Amino acid sequence: MDLIEIGRIVNERRLMLRLRQEDLSEMSEVNxxxxxxxxxxxxxxxxLTLSKLFEILGLDIRVVVKQTE
Incomplete structure (x- = not known):
């Protein structure tokens, strides 16, 4: 997942929840x-910033260990 995809997910979820950027900023304490x-x-x-935003947006951050050959 790259930064463009993360941005798209944050934007889509924020809009789905009917939050303005200002609302998300206040709720998450992110500029x-x-x-x-x-x-x-x-x-x-x-x-840390993503964690704050994802908490408000109801999203999870997951770390997956890749298989090594």
Whole structure:
């Protein structure tokens, strides 16, 4: 998953929940400019920032260990 796809998911989920970027910013305590950058695929958010946003949006972050050959 790349940053553009993460931004698309955040944007779609926010709209589904009928939240404005301003609402998500206030609820998550993440700067609105950061949210704008993430949604446009231009931001490089930390795991902590994504965790805050995903918590509000009802999304999970999962880490999967790849099989080695």
């Amino acid at each position: 609105m400019k950061t949210i704008q950058q993430i949604e446009s695929g231009k931001g490089n958010p930390s795991l």
